[in-house]
Amino acid sequence: MTAAESFESFSSPWTLARRAERMNPSILREILKVTDRPGILSMAGGLPSPESFPVEAMRAACERVLRDTPREALQYAASEGFAPLREWVAAHLAVQGMAVGADQVLITTGSQQGLDLVAKVLVDAGAPVAVETPTYLGALQAFAPMEPVFASVASDADGPLPEAVAALSHDAPGTRFLYVLPNFQNPSGRLMPEARREALVAAAKQAGVPLVEDNPYGDLWFDEAPPRPLAARWPEGTIYLGSFSKVLAPGLRLGYVVAPRALYPKLLQAKQAADLHTPGFNQRVVHEVIRDGFLDTHVPQIRAMYRRQRDALCEALREHLPAGSEWQPPSGGMFCWIRLPAGCDAVALLPQAVEQGIAFVPGAAFYARQPDARTVRLSFVTLTPDEIRTAVTTLGALLRRHLTEDAPTPTP
Amino acid sequence: MTAAESFESFSSPWTLARRAERMNPSILREILKVTDRPGILSMAGGLPSPESFPVEAMRAACERVLRDTPREALQYAASEGFAPLREWVAAHLAVQGMAVGADQVLITTGSQQGLDLVAKVLVDAGAPVAVETPTYLGALQAFAPMEPVFASVASDADGPLPEAVAALSHDAPGTRFLYVLPNFQNPSGRLMPEARREALVAAAKQAGVPLVEDNPYGDLWFDEAPPRPLAARWPEGTIYLGSFSKVLAPGLRLGYVVAPRALYPKLLQAKQAADLHTPGFNQRVVHEVIRDGFLDTHVPQIRAMYRRQRDALCEALREHLPAGSEWQPPSGGMFCWIRLPAGCDAVALLPQAVEQGIAFVPGAAFYARQPDARTVRLSFVTLTPDEIRTAVTTLGALLRRHLTEDAPTPTP
Numbered sequence: 001m002t003a004a005e006s007f008e009s010f011s012s013p014w015t016l017a018r019r020a021e022r023m024n025p026s027i028l029r030e031i032l033k034v035t036d037r038p039g040i041l042s043m044a045g046g047l048p049s050p051e052s053f054p055v056e057a058m059r060a061a062c063e064r065v066l067r068d069t070p071r072e073a074l075q076y077a078a079s080e081g082f083a084p085l086r087e088w089v090a091a092h093l094a095v096q097g098m099a100v101g102a103d104q105v106l107i108t109t110g111s112q113q114g115l116d117l118v119a120k121v122l123v124d125a126g127a128p129v130a131v132e133t134p135t136y137l138g139a140l141q142a143f144a145p146m147e148p149v150f151a152s153v154a155s156d157a158d159g160p161l162p163e164a165v166a167a168l169s170h171d172a173p174g175t176r177f178l179y180v181l182p183n184f185q186n187p188s189g190r191l192m193p194e195a196r197r198e199a200l201v202a203a204a205k206q207a208g209v210p211l212v213e214d215n216p217y218g219d220l221w222f223d224e225a226p227p228r229p230l231a232a233r234w235p236e237g238t239i240y241l242g243s244f245s246k247v248l249a250p251g252l253r254l255g256y257v258v259a260p261r262a263l264y265p266k267l268l269q270a271k272q273a274a275d276l277h278t279p280g281f282n283q284r285v286v287h288e289v290i291r292d293g294f295l296d297t298h299v300p301q302i303r304a305m306y307r308r309q310r311d312a313l314c315e316a317l318r319e320h321l322p323a324g325s326e327w328q329p330p331s332g333g334m335f336c337w338i339r340l341p342a343g344c345d346a347v348a349l350l351p352q353a354v355e356q357g358i359a360f361v362p363g364a365a366f367y368a369r370q371p372d373a374r375t376v377r378l379s380f381v382t383l384t385p386d387e388i389r390t391a392v393t394t395l396g397a398l399l400r401r402h403l404t405e406d407a408p409t410p411t412p
Numbered sequence: 413m414t415a416a417e418s419f420e421s422f423s424s425p426w427t428l429a430r431r432a433e434r435m436n437p438s439i440l441r442e443i444l445k446v447t448d449r450p451g452i453l454s455m456a457g458g459l460p461s462p463e464s465f466p467v468e469a470m471r472a473a474c475e476r477v478l479r480d481t482p483r484e485a486l487q488y489a490a491s492e493g494f495a496p497l498r499e500w501v502a503a504h505l506a507v508q509g510m511a512v513g514a515d516q517v518l519i520t521t522g523s524q525q526g527l528d529l530v531a532k533v534l535v536d537a538g539a540p541v542a543v544e545t546p547t548y549l550g551a552l553q554a555f556a557p558m559e560p561v562f563a564s565v566a567s568d569a570d571g572p573l574p575e576a577v578a579a580l581s582h583d584a585p586g587t588r589f590l591y592v593l594p595n596f597q598n599p600s601g602r603l604m605p606e607a608r609r610e611a612l613v614a615a616a617k618q619a620g621v622p623l624v625e626d627n628p629y630g631d632l633w634f635d636e637a638p639p640r641p642l643a644a645r646w647p648e649g650t651i652y653l654g655s656f657s658k659v660l661a662p663g664l665r666l667g668y669v670v671a672p673r674a675l676y677p678k679l680l681q682a683k684q685a686a687d688l689h690t691p692g693f694n695q696r697v698v699h700e701v702i703r704d705g706f707l708d709t710h711v712p713q714i715r716a717m718y719r720r721q722r723d724a725l726c727e728a729l730r731e732h733l734p735a736g737s738e739w740q741p742p743s744g745g746m747f748c749w750i751r752l753p754a755g756c757d758a759v760a761l762l763p764q765a766v767e768q769g770i771a772f773v774p775g776a777a778f779y780a781r782q783p784d785a786r787t788v789r790l791s792f793v794t795l796t797p798d799e800i801r802t803a804v805t806t807l808g809a810l811l812r813r814h815l816t817e818d819a820p821t822p823t824p
Contacts, residue, residue, distance in 0.1 A: 012674060013622040013649045015588055017558070020533040023681040050483035058486070062474040071462035074470070074661035079441075109521050109665075109687040116686050120557050121432040125537070141685040145532050146429070176427055210425040237425045249486035251692040253521075262424060269435040273553040274686070275525040280663040282691055 019145045031361060034354060041391040042359040043378040046186060048334065049309075052302045053249045054289065061288035069284065077280035079272040081107025081256070085287040089242065089256050096218075097228040098240070104258050106267055109278045111216055111243040111255030115142035117270045118177075118212055118239055121263065123148045128172035130209065131179045132160050134337075134366035134375070136186045139179050139214065150368035151175060157328060159185075159192035162203035169207040177210045177239070183218035183226045184333025187366045187377040191331050194227040201233045210234075216243040216255075219299050221332035222307040236260045239267075244286055246334070247299050252282045305381075306334065312385035313378065313392065320396025322403055334381045337363065340374045341403060347373065349402060356398055358391045431557045443773060446766060453803040454771040455790040458598060460746065461721075464714045465661045466701060473700035481696065489692035491684040493519025493668070497699040501654065501668050508630075509644040510652070516670050518679055521690045523628055523655040523667030527554035529682045530589070530624055530651055533675065535560045540584035542621065543591045544572050546749075546778035546787070548598045551591050551626065562780035563587060569740060571597075571604035574615035581619040589622045589651070595630035595638045596745025599778045599789040603743050606639040613645045628655040628667075631711050633744040634719040648672045651679075656698055658746070659711050664694045717793075718746065724797035725790065725804065732808025734815055746793045749775065752786045755815060759785065768810055770803045 031044060065073050080086065086105040093100055108114045115138065123129060123146035130151040131139065140150070151172040154164040159182060168175045180200070182192035192200070204211055213230045231238040243255040259267050271277070313336055314329045321327070324341030340346060346362035353359060363375025380388060444456060477485050492498065498517040505512055520526045527550065535541060535558035542563040543551065552562070563584040566576040571594060580587045592612070594604035604612070616623055625642045643650040655667040671679050683689070725748055726741045733739070736753030752758060758774035765771060775787025792800060 012672075013617075013620050014534065014672075014675060015539075015586070016678065017532065017534055017536045017539075017588075019536075020678045020682070023533075023678055023685075047488050050487055053483060053486040055478055055482040055486070058482075059475065059478045062478070063471065066467055066471045066474070070467040070470075071465060072663075074465040074467070074663040075462055076457075076459050076657075076662045109691075112685075113687040120429065121435075122426065122429055124429045124431075127427075127429075138685075138688070141681075145682065145685060174427070176429075205425075208425050245488075249693075250488045251484075251486040253687060253689070253691040260424075260426075263426060266428065266432045266435055269553075270432070270557065272441070273435075273524075273550075273557060274528050275521040275665060276550070277665070279521075279665040279691060279694055281661075282694065 019147055022144065031350065034359075040354065040357055040359050041383055041387050041394075043380065043383065043388075043391055044359040044361045045379055045382055046334065047379070047382055048246050048250060049305065049381045051305060054294070054298055057289045057294060058249070058285065061285045064288055065281065065284045073281045073284045075280065077277050079268055079277045081105065081278060082280060082283035082287060084291070085283050088287060088290060089258070093240075093242075093258065097232040098258070099235070100258050104261060104264055106257045106259065106264065106271060107278045107283055108255045108257055108271065109275055110245060110250070110253040111214065111241045112138055112142060113274065114241040114255055114257040115139050115214075117257065117267050117274065119143045119146040119148070120270045121266045122176045128168075128175040129177060129179065130165070130168055130172060130175050131368050132181065132185070133368070134187055134363060134372075135179065135368060136181055136214065137365050140368060143179070148176070152368040152370070153178065157190055158196040159190060160200060162196070162199040165200060165203040165209065166207050168209050175207075175209045177212045178204060179212045179214065180230065181214045182230060183215055184220060184330060184335070186217070186333070187335055187361070187363060188337040189330035189333055189335040190328070190337070191226055197227055197230060197233065201230055205234060205237065211238040212241070213238050214241045216246050217333040219247050220303060220306060220334065222303060222310060223331055226332070231258065236262075239263065247295055247302065248286060248289065252286060254278065254282055254286055308385060309380045309383070309388060310336070312388045313380040316389045316392035320392050322396065322399050325399075334379050336378045336380055338376045338378065339372070340376060340399065342374070343403060344399065345373045346376045349398065352402075353395065353398055356394050358394045360395070431559055434556065443762065446771075452766065452769055452771050453795055453799050453806075455792065455795065455800075455803055456771040456773045457791055457794055458746065459791070459794055460658050460662060461717065461793045463717065466706070466710055469701045469706060470661070470697065473697045476700055477693065477696045485693045485696045487692065489689050489695075491680055491689045493517065493690060494692060494695035494699060496703070497695050500699060500702065501670070505652075505654075505670065509640040510670070511647070512670050516673060516676055518669045518671065518676065518683060519690045519695055520667045520669055520683065521687055522657060522662070522665040523626065523653045524550055524554060525686065526653040526667055526669040527551050527626075529669065529679050529686065531555045531558040531560070532682045533678045534588045540587040541589060541591065542577070542580055542584060542587050543780050544593065544597070545780070546599055546775060547591065547780060548593055548626065549777050552780055555591070560588070564780040564782070565590065569602055570608040571602060572612060574608070574611040577612060577615040577621065578619050580621050587619075587621045589624045590616060591624045591626065592642065593626045594642060595627055596632060596742060596747070598629070598745070599747055599773070599775060600749040601742035601745055601747040602740070602749070603638055609639055609642060609645065613642055617646060617649065623650040624653070625650050626653045628653075628658050629745040631659050632715060632718060632746065634715060634722060635743055638744070643670065648674075651675065659707055659714065660698060660701065664698060666690065666694055666698055721792045721795070721797055721800060722748070724800045725792040728801045728804035732804050734808065734811050737811075746791050748790045748792055750788045750790065751784070752788060752811065753815060754786070756811065757785045758788045761810065761814060764814075765807065765810055768806050770806045772807070
């Protein structure tokens with residue numbers, strides 16, 4: 001029985017909003033329910049490694065905040081966020097080439113909330129919103145309640161194609177923004193190189209399509225730091241989203257939006273209406289943890305750990321994936337994206353994979369339109385290198401068996 | 413220069429959503445900026461007394477959570493909320509006569525977020541939403557982005573009039589819900605008595621208008637516990653919102669929604685899209701604080717403190733308010749509502765009050781339609797009894813002077 005049926009069968013005084021009629025349980029969520037069983041070697045989740053959580057620093061910071069400013073930390077607080085944390089964010093972004101004031105920083109309850117606020121302020125029902133192909137599922141979910149029409153911009157291994165962005169002005173006139181995740185994208189793991197960034201910004205300006213730039217993984221580079229953010233290249237045309245989830249811990253739900261000053265008041269009003277403010281206690285604890293350069297030593301440790309896991313994954317993929325598989329070694333982040341050989345359907349293969357004790361996410365969930373059934377997202381940060389090798393060996397065997405058994409009889 | 417002007421004067425690639433064009437800075441927020449200056453005896457804020465924050469219990473709970481379950485507390489978590497906390501909520505509500513399962517409890521980032529989720533799931537642009545007269549400003553702000561048409565239901569000292577609720581079926585056909593705050597309402601302080609609850613629920617059923625019942629203050633009763641919630645009387649027709657902000661601390665941003673099972677999946681999907689989940693760390697810390705009956709001793713202490721402040725306020729009001737003022741002693745909560753004598757305009761008087769070193773909130777902000785300019789909301793929980801007496805003495809003198817100076821020449 002689906003939720004809609006259960007709703008209908010109920011003699012009910014409630015009328016759902018049109019947007020709610022369209023809401024459906026996240027495919028990913030349903031998959032994760034199946035795959036998060038004990039004993040499964042899961043490469044499905046998007047969870048950072050708990051090995052990376054700075055528990056002792058958190059403990060000390062909670063202690064200090066509750067000793068020094070308990071009343072301020074536990075009271076209602078400003079919707080903009082904790083001023084010293086906003087200043088820290090502005091200073092942190094300056095290092096990456098973004099010249100922003102603390103007055104442009106809005107602290108959010110995870111960067112997921114930033115996506116919700118952006119949609120509330122910029123999206124009318126029926127208005128086009130452009131996304132990458134593939135794109136972050138959580139963004140599709142955050143934007144969907146405002147009922148946009150998604151335009152899925154043709155993309156390659158470097159990100160959205162500039163010509164496809166330029167074409168938005170006639171393909172999807174009135175596009176409210178292009179949502180783009182340039183660093184180690186979820187799900188594809190791809191990094192947008194310098195030349196593509198320049199070309200993309202030029203095309204977006206030409207098309208009059210502003211940008212929403214999401215950067216949860218940018219600090220997790222393995223070899224060299226990513227090129228400057230898009231927001232540094234077009235400050236008045238870009239809303240930038242950042243997060244502490246991947247460099248500290250997601251359970252604190254702490255992110256931020258950096259907005260052009262002309263947009264900031266509207267985002268702030270939307271924020272106030274959404275949850276008044278992000279927990280002040282969390283903001284002060286995180287500021288206490290990071291204020292004296294903690295991340296300068298902590299983040300390199302995460303990078304080194306994830307790099308080892310990435311190396312184990314790539315070595316195993318090279319060894320075990322059948323011919324015809326397409327993938328590139330990710331240069332940062334948490335995810336590797338694979339296109340399976342022709343004849344593979346990742347959704348259909350998942351139950352067999354789970355039966356064999358492994359799990360992945362079929363890539364189809366990450367497309368706004370026309371999913372590619374052959375794609376798979378693997379997270380490499382939750383299993384140890386040994387577990388990764390075991391899991392990929394199993395995956396390879398499964399695929400080979402499938403390709404042999406289901407191989408179509410060659411036509412003469 | 414207004415925000416709109418600054419936006420317009422800016423050569424901008426952005427197009428605002430229609431809802432954002434309507435968003436305006438909260439009047440209350442602007443007032444609080446003026447009145448939160450040091451030295452002002454402010455009765456304006458809606459802040460619980462920081463004297464009531466359980467700092468030591470919080471400290472111990474943070475310590476235990478980070479010692480016993482650091483990885484779980486700092487990792488991504490279920491959108492529904494922390495299971496033991498959901499079970500605690502269900503058990504807590506059972507005591508108040510609500511028979512709900514933990515599976516009906518959705519943990520939210522403050523109950524303000526509950527209002528946002530309810531609006532997303534139930535409100536289409538142009539659909540009527542009924543509210544009390546006056547009503548909680550934060551609810552108007554949370555609902556407004558979904559562009560309802562507000563119906564302001566005629567109300568008296570006991571709450572909304574049942575005949576006005578019954579009339580919604582022809583006055584505002586298709587009303588999605590009636591938002592009602594029966595216990596020590598913000599702003600009016602009023603308590604809905606047993607008879608009105610019965611009559612209201614009967615009228616709502618008759619009109620086919622479901623209820624959204626908000627109960628942030630219900631535990632803060634001074635003499636006797638409020639009558640059973642509306643949700644206990646009409647479970648399948650009521651969404652119930654609760655909060656830990658007033659019995660523990662608002663800076664944790666922890667609230668909950670209890671929904672009929674037919675609606676729960678949609679609210680959950682809206683929650684997931686809004687911020688994935690409420691900070692797991694906060695949920696575990698609060699559960700750790702309250703699990704062994706902490707509130708049974710803590711809440712009576714808050715009641716006793718607030719009762720003393722209420723008594724000081726009422727005594728001072730009786731002594732100092734000019735004839736023609738209308739008010740009732742609140743029997744719980746944080747607020748007292750006053751209707752000033754004819755000839756008083758609370759918005760116009762506020763700057764003079766601030767000049768004299770006191771502050772209040774003009775009641776006009778709390779009306780969906782046709783504000784009563786003579787109304788004022790006073791919070792009695794942030795000042796000491798002595799400060800309250802001083803502030804009300806000043807207020808009384810200001811009003812008397814105003815009424816004498818501005819008295820219209822009597823017509824013969």
